[in-house]
Amino acid sequence: MQFHIQPPAIRASGYSLLEGSPEFDDVGAGLDEAEALGVDVVELPVYAWHLVVEGRVLGDRLKDLQRALAGRRLGYSVHGALAINLMDLPERLPRHEKVLAANIEIAAAIGAEHLVIHTGFVRDAEDDLEVAYSRQRDALARAGDLAAARGVRLCVENIFRFRDARETATPAKLAGELAAIDHAAVKATLDVSHAYIRCTDARIDPIAEIAALAPHVAHFHLHDSFGRPNEKRASDLWLYHPAEAVAFGEGDLHLPIGWGGIDWDAVVGAVRPAPGAVAIMELNPAHWRELNSQIPVLQALAARFQPAPAPAAVG
Template sequence: MSDVRVGEIAVGMSADVERGDGGDLAAELDRMERLGVDIVEIPLLGLDVMTRARLLAGPMGRLVEACSGRPFALSVHAAIGLNFFNAPEHLPLHFDVLRASLDVAARIGARHVVMHTGFCPGDAADIEDRYARQREWFARAAVEAAARDCVICVENVFPFGTGVHTASPARLAAEIAAIDDPHLRATHDVSHGYLHAGACGGDAFAEALALSAVAAHVHLHDSFGVPGETFWAYTEAEKMHFGLGDLHLPLGWGDIPFDRLMGEARYPQGCVFMIELPNRFVGEAAQTLAQARRLARIARER
């Protein structure tokens, strides 16, 4: 299995699988080989590899087999339901699921494990307590990541519906800096940051620059930064027509100023640039990969 050396510009794409048993994963990774990506993100959130934080031998064996011998590096995206803003009694289980995800990463030779930052009701009276608990659990998780030679990359998100609180990109950057552990970094999802600003206000560009400084991983996909709850639309295509929500569009189909951002961002050396493109846009994959490589070069040459 390939690896990404520090200082290289690694540009890749997330795998899109529909079968929980991973039966379509090998074909998807074959497609990634043909595209010529440097790294592929494996979506654990769509694979039946564990039950209540216990890895399953059969599914794990098939995952290892599908990933072995590939010419690209790997990362993994852990469950979106991982949430250290959750009620305290649930947090040990969330930690166990994250630790099991780190075990999966170690088994397939993936260095980065992506997870989302916490979210909770916006009217919760104990939001700062939830941030404190999240910092404690993240610090523990960083120790587990170090033991497996992995880096947990915490991704900025946007409110999943009205009345939801989650960290802005700048707040997430401050939380990660406060923990100050090289095995806990950020995933800067550029579009998610614009959606957060669209939902909550703030300067999307300044927020993006703040998070870039602590990022080891970047998610690239386009949108218009307009919350999906602005008004109702029926199909995914209709949402595109109106420019609503987390569209995961090919680069250039939305209005995010990627060139300006990459020209001013402070991404550390070794940061990975990962395209998140659903299979409905498979016909745009090669062009989007070329665009992502161009943007990554701008970020490196600034």
């Protein structure tokens, strides 16, 4: 009798590097730390580094980054520009796509398998929401073709309504959008804390929502919070300092895993991605002293996720 051993749900885990110098001249020290901690992969904050000017990649600086990353045993993922918004108004959309194309070029050049971008959001009061979602689907399909040609997987991260955003996708809505696109190079980054915050805002069940997104997940962002929005629309608290937000448990805190109120048992039970996902811990720099003790916590949590069942054989 033959037994089929399914690959693990999460095959590699690590954390996001600190943004550091905009010239990334301190990235070597960050990689030294990651190698010493024994992680598999690090996520590079490309959004914070001076590599792109008006959608054009600066070739000399990209070569500098390639040299800085060469010869390491680490794998890499890339967090692209946070300002990319594929639901923006038509007159601005080409600029977003141009910066996204530059981010894809950078990810491919350094051998990063995953490029993370945020799902879009709508601010304009007159914009039709379903038309904006349609713009994003079309733009993601185009970007997926470009990413696939470069050997990169685009991972769309769920976010929450921040600042003056009218709309951004809940995890289940994002799942529906990705299913409609149905592109092998366009998957999801599940940010569990973001999901809790968005679902608190919408007064919906976060576990049901992330379960809906699970089939599309190729990449995780793992960090803790209490799932409370701290935007003006959702909070009555006035907070002066970021440390006060932590003290009151408000907002997107990026706490060490276990410090917040996320029900990780329920999350593990609800989320069964396809085998081979990557898990990245995004730790607030204010809590960097916890990094060393958090690595085994991250690795233990990642090991608990179970993969989606393999499709039944036909015939």
